[in-house]
Amino acid sequence: MLRNILFNCLFLFLSVTATFAQDKQLFYVGTFTDEGAEGINYCSLDTKTGAIELLTTFKGIDNPSFLRLGPEKKFMYSVSRTTPEVEPTGGYVVAYKLDDHGGLHFLNKQVSNGSGPCHIDVSPDRKYVAIATYGGGTTSIYPVKEDGSLEKALTVVHNNGSSVHPNQTQPHAHSIKFSSTEPSIFSADLGTDQLNIFHFQDGNLGRYEQEFVKLPAGSGPRHFAFHPTEEVIYVINELNSTISAVRKNGDTWSVFQNISTLPKDFDGESYCADIHFSKDGQYLYGSNRGHNSIAVFKVKPDEKLTFLGTVPVEGDWPRNFGITPNGEWMLVANQRSHNITVFKINTETGMPKFSGKQIALPAPVCIEFL
Template sequence: MSKTFAFVGNLNRNALPGEGKGISVFQFDGETGDLTLASEYLAIDNPGYLAIDEKRKRLYAAVEVPAWNENLTAAFDINPATGALSYINMQSTLGNTTCHLGFDQSGELLLASNYTVAELGARPGNAIAALAIRADGGLEPAFAAAIHEGPNAILPTEKRQHGHCAVVSPDNRTVFVCDLGLDRIMAYRLPKKGENLALAATPFTQLPDGAGPRHMTFHPNGKIAYVINELNSTVSVLHYNPETAELTIAQTLPTLPEGFTGTNTCAEIAVSADGRFLYGSNRGHNSIVSYAIATSGEIALIGWTPSQGIGPRNFAIDPSGKFMLVANQKGGGIAIFKRDIGTGALEDTGKRVALGTPMRMVFGTFN
């Protein structure tokens, strides 16, 4: 019988409002939505972002410590029976404040994004790094990296880089890097092991000044992408041209209700597996915003669901699509919602899991 586990990364070093305990592993009940603590991995600093290779039973965690010039990513084996993690190795991400990890479509390459809060010009200072994954799941040293600011930038600019995510296109041709500081989505040709990161034919997509593109995801059809803009609280719909790597903005909608005047920053974005619904998180309004996706890829607002906590940094839809779990970083822990597969609507179950600083959650189902 298969088992589903939820892996949660928590801040455990100089974290407010409360410290977590590294990586928490929960067994997930797909009928009730309940989480039962199965194990914890404590020997890691601030695993703020997790990425899972479900097929190969491996987990990767970003070590995010802003005080260090150089952060790290760690590789683990997953015990499919218990969910327990077994450490493999760790490598540098060649930059500061590593906040996102992503795979290429083959699962043989890991891309690390660095938000960079170190001093300007601090070395190594890369916004993105590419690491090859060994046959045993361990990581090789980064073989390619790129800086987005200053004289050493791949496209020089005096603006402050803040790489926030790297997403590989579904055709495995292009690496898109959302740089929140430059208001750009950079585009690189997907490198092979040993190659440098080279700009694509269309090297970047420019978002409006102050938008702050944070996270990006593709529609299952591979032709449409969605980006959530952290600073101006919007979601943009983009059409993807695989030949040029061009992303053309087709639509932009707010993530906030009209009349909201409080401070807000956006965080996570996700498309349902059936491609019918899009969700984003608001930190300040403390909500999940829901949209319906048309066959054209354009979106229409459905509404807002309170996150039942403060600062919903991340959320994840379970493998069945019947639940959404929301990680409230600043208070409230994990809130569990029922999800109507037909309408996309979310309903609070009232169930909570107390965690100090949940940052990122991923599911894995194993036989």
């Protein structure tokens, strides 16, 4: 009798624990320490209520703004922007190992080979890390050792050029991503209005016959998202608040649509930042800093976008946002209002709705789900 009672108690405990784990989505928040933050925040989202809890903060790294987990979720990498007095190149790329509880343990760091490192990605085979630097206009490739630490950069590319906007007097590499379907790396350069295309092999960056896709003058490409087929790329443009849709035809990439992220009656100042797909790939979202909203688009069968409207972010300066792996929640990192706001996504209409939940955190600028 006692044995059965103990067994039932153990079963109930394990069931409750499993349910609790299923109701929690863990995530990391990259921040700007020179705007009041202390490091990388580790948080939990209740996927039933939308409530966020700060679990801990990993300190000791300057401005760990953009974060990227490796494919196996065993290692994480961040960019770190510093002053020239600390590091003449202007920053680092940093490697961490994750423990079984999501804790971060510093492995090593390498110089960023350009000031203002702002974006990072990990290759699908986790053998390489790539970063982009805004101030230096460089892209760099770092081999990853078996223990997750980084070797010195194997390849560094210095972009060249400028464009028509006052913020485009020099190159500003603002994002970088590995393709999962071909040996290519793409990088958006805000300063030159180009989506650069690199051939990638054995850690080396080369050039295809088509070196880049030229976007509208003064647009300022910032981030981009691959369509699920990876035959179309959607680039969000910071300086003119648009999204450019780029399609591959044969061996050539070209723009086939430019669409605004703002309502027609808005006449204020606004700058786009981040871009993400819904889980099912039917909707695309972009953030507007200034208008302080999330723009919502329907992706049509021909891959063109239809503007559905905007949703206020309940904060100021939405630099980054993320959609939970289950596709049900959107978290918006509002840099200037120092908060993360939580939205429930209507999976039938694609529209996010503010849940009423938020958390105060200094200078949040990146969301990375575990």
